[in-house]
Amino acid sequence: MRQLRVGDSVTLDGVVFGVRDANLIRVFDQKVAPPVDWRGAALLHTAPNVRQTGPGKFEALSVGTTTSMRMDRFTEGLLRDHGVRALLGKGGLSARSGELMAQYGACYLSVTGGAAALGTLQLEEIEKVFWEDLMPECIWQFRYKGFGPLTVGIDMHGGNLQLEVQQQAEQKTAEILRRMGVK
Amino acid sequence: MDVADSFYSVVEGACRDLYIQSLKEIPPDIVAAIRAAAARETREVAKRIFSHYLQSIELGRSQNMIVCQDTGIPIYWVDIGGDLRLDGARLTAAITRGTERATREHPLRSSIVSPIDRQNRQTSTGERIPIIHFDFTAGSAELDILFMPKGSGSENMSFLKMLLPADGVNGIKKFVLEQVVGAGAKPCPPTIVGIGIGGSSDLCMTMAKKATIRPLGTTNPDPQMAALETELFEAINQTGIGPQGLGGNTTALAVNIESAWTHITCNPVAVNMQCWRAERRRAKVSAAGKVEFGF
Numbered sequence: 001m002r003q004l005r006v007g008d009s010v011t012l013d014g015v016v017f018g019v020r021d022a023n024l025i026r027v028f029d030q031k032v033a034p035p036v037d038w039r040g041a042a043l044l045h046t047a048p049n050v051r052q053t054g055p056g057k058f059e060a061l062s063v064g065t066t067t068s069m070r071m072d073r074f075t076e077g078l079l080r081d082h083g084v085r086a087l088l089g090k091g092g093l094s095a096r097s098g099e100l101m102a103q104y105g106a107c108y109l110s111v112t113g114g115a116a117a118l119g120t121l122q123l124e125e126i127e128k129v130f131w132e133d134l135m136p137e138c139i140w141q142f143r144y145k146g147f148g149p150l151t152v153g154i155d156m157h158g159g160n161l162q163l164e165v166q167q168q169a170e171q172k173t174a175e176i177l178r179r180m181g182v183k
Numbered sequence: 184m185d186v187a188d189s190f191y192s193v194v195e196g197a198c199r200d201l202y203i204q205s206l207k208e209i210p211p212d213i214v215a216a217i218r219a220a221a222a223r224e225t226r227e228v229a230k231r232i233f234s235h236y237l238q239s240i241e242l243g244r245s246q247n248m249i250v251c252q253d254t255g256i257p258i259y260w261v262d263i264g265g266d267l268r269l270d271g272a273r274l275t276a277a278i279t280r281g282t283e284r285a286t287r288e289h290p291l292r293s294s295i296v297s298p299i300d301r302q303n304r305q306t307s308t309g310e311r312i313p314i315i316h317f318d319f320t321a322g323s324a325e326l327d328i329l330f331m332p333k334g335s336g337s338e339n340m341s342f343l344k345m346l347l348p349a350d351g352v353n354g355i356k357k358f359v360l361e362q363v364v365g366a367g368a369k370p371c372p373p374t375i376v377g378i379g380i381g382g383s384s385d386l387c388m389t390m391a392k393k394a395t396i397r398p399l400g401t402t403n404p405d406p407q408m409a410a411l412e413t414e415l416f417e418a419i420n421q422t423g424i425g426p427q428g429l430g431g432n433t434t435a436l437a438v439n440i441e442s443a444w445t446h447i448t449c450n451p452v453a454v455n456m457q458c459w460r461a462e463r464r465r466a467k468v469s470a471a472g473k474v475e476f477g478f
Contacts (some may be wrong), residue, residue, distance in 0.1 A: 009226050009231060019322055022301060025261055026346075047251065047292065047294075048252055049291060050292070061289075061290075061292075062248065062249035062252040064251055064252035064253070065252075065471065066335075066336065067339070070339075090368070091428060092335070093430065099450060109428060112236065112250075112458055113230055113336060113371040114234040114239070114250065114251040114336075114371045114460050115235045115239035115250070115251070116239065116249070116252040117238075117248040118235060118242060127249075128373075136293070136303075149231055151231065151232070161430070165423065165424060166364070166367040166428065166439065167421060169364045169367070170364055172421060172422050173364050176421055180414065181353070182353045182356050182470065183357075
């Protein structure tokens with residue numbers, strides 16, 4: 001992971017945990033310990049479309065990703081207290097989260113937002129579901145084969161691609177408005 | 184013209200189908216625009232993202248898959264033909280039941296919760312949801328329903344400002360550009376940027392959303408508004424935000440303006456953004472209960 005740089009394309013094999021607003025609020029604000037060990041894990045910001053096939057058993061209909069910035073404030077706790085190594089989502093994370101990733105040795109991988117159909121085919125199995133009372137914002141244990149292509153959004157060396165693009169866009173905006181005759 | 188007895192159950196079934204189909208089949212004008220935008224990209228990352236978009240669109244169409252996991256807020260734009268005689272309350276109930284049936288039967292993820300306790304009935308409905316906008320067309324004998332499952336990634340990027348008349352049209356241009364750039368990657372660009380100008384605060388926001396359902400390639404009939412649409416469209420695409428905010432040549436698929444007259448001391452402007460898939464599906468229902476689907 002140390003060799004990854006922003007803009008690189010990666011695919012992922014193995015277990016990825018689905019997390020989201022409601023379950024992260026429960027872990028960090030309501031101080032309920034997560035039901036599974038996240039040390040070394042990859043977490044995906046998501047709440048999937050599923051069909052229940054039995055008690056605790058679900059079939060994936062559409063599993064994509066959601067806007068990570070809503071859960072930005074949980075990044076520190078996930079890295080520091082739970083040893084998470086990768087966060088997956090769309091839209092990127094803040095400058096502060098980028099710094100934390102360099103500090104704790106983690107990456108942000110951009111899942112292509114709105115293109116869940118392809119990702120769903122790469123999902124081999126929904127292995128487990130925790131906290132079903134929060135449906136669909138449960139903690140999901142997914143197993144992927146060839147999940148991607150994912151674009152490295154934040155690397156361990158201070159690169160934060162979506163933030164850089166936005167900052168450049170903000171600078172360009174001042175110039176664009178000037179050319180339009182707008183103060 | 185009175186509607187047939189079967190009319191309301193036909194509407195219920197049509198709304199059920201609208202919800203399910205809208206999530207799987209991306210409108211043809213949008214697909215064409217995404218293809219054209221893909222061809223205009225030069226950077227590797229941007230080309231990769233557009234390729235991913237197009238693969239998912241194709242999977243939705245050919246494998247009957249839901250393209251994006253977000254089933255959104257169910258919103259119906261219902262145009263009632265002036266020649267129809269129907270019961271609005273029964274119509275509303277039928278639309279609501281159709282929404283619930285789509286959710287239970289397919290099944291679809293229910294993305295609708297109560298605002299404070301976050302309770303989910305798993306029906307995609309709740310207090311004041313589905314959202315139904317009614318309008319009327321003189322001389323028509325059909326019910327025209329346009330459905331949009333409004334995704335929250337883009338919906339959360341909604342902005343309203345009560346500008347001063349002294350801020351003028353330049354205030355509008357500045358606000359729109361700054362909000363779209365501030366939204367950045369979050370609404371899944373390239374987006375359709377809907378702009379409302381005038382009205383009251385709530386009408387302004389509704390017009391911004393209505394602007395996003397307009398088919399691509401159409402302009403506001405008022406030449407002044409059309410010129411403003413073009414100017415803002417070009418400006419936004421110069422920012423370089425690109426697909427998924429990872430950098431690129433296309434940040435907006437369209438900029439559409441809807442306007443209304445307003446109070447002498449008001450200058451309201453609203454922005455509503457619609458993500459790259461711009462999901463919408465249409466059903467026209469005749470008084471006799473025949474349905475014709477489209478976009």
